[in-house]
Amino acid sequence: MPEDRADAVFGALADPMRRRLLATIAQRPATATELAGALPITRQAVAKHLASLTEAGLLVREREGRDVRYRATPAPLSSAASWMAEVGGQWDQRLARLADALAQAPGRSGPRPPR
Amino acid sequence: MPEDRADAVFGALADPMRRRLLATIAQRPATATELAGALPITRQAVAKHLASLTEAGLLVREREGRDVRYRATPAPLSSAASWMAEVGGQWDQRLARLADALAQAPGRSGPRPPR
């Protein structure tokens, strides 16, 4: 669990707007312009958020001719959850169970569930 | 899962120094002065970090005569983990399991500490 990665992940998750963007994209991939259309901020602002989410590894860019579509990737989230389980598991049963849940089985496997 | 709470929690977790402090205190309660002694920053800086961690509900203050001892509380971490499971569970099996783990009976932590 790379510490510098956790840095980028928690940093990315710190902003409410970015969490909102991530939650939205998690349900269905989208472009910066599409996202900006449903938000009170400009496309450029959205683009910056997407950039930091991408740098944190939470999103991947996919060029599609003229536009760029972003899709969510789960791994870094699990990583962050692991950190919490590791820290909190020492004094909380709930987080300890969480640690177990994360420890089991492979990261991402089977076909990605439908959107 | 109060959104404003998640804000404070993720915000608190965003800083590496604060994660370090939280991890340290999780293992053993400590005072600001003690913590500052083992860190490259001043006591006041530590105090500020402890204040935001406390406001996020991740720590509780305990006055002991002259000094103040901080102790970790698990609830908000679980809350943050829930958010991640909720968002990520839709497209990742690992996080979906995490959601299940968190859904089960609460840990030894009683009712969430009032604001």
Place this chain on the structure above:
DNA sequence: CAGACATGCAACTCTTTGGTTGCACGTCTA
């Protein structure tokens, strides 16, 4: 009581960052 020690409060600096506007570039499409 007097000194030592921990905390609390405030002002200040410096950097980061979330947001903006403006413009250039690339790619569809009528």
Place this chain on the structure above:
DNA sequence: TAGACGTGCAACCAAAGAGTTGCATGTCTG
């Protein structure tokens, strides 16, 4: 080919945040 549209880049601004120093207050303890 011309225009419309999405993206990329850069400069700029204001607010937040991490850190500092200085000093006041409160509490042990010799």
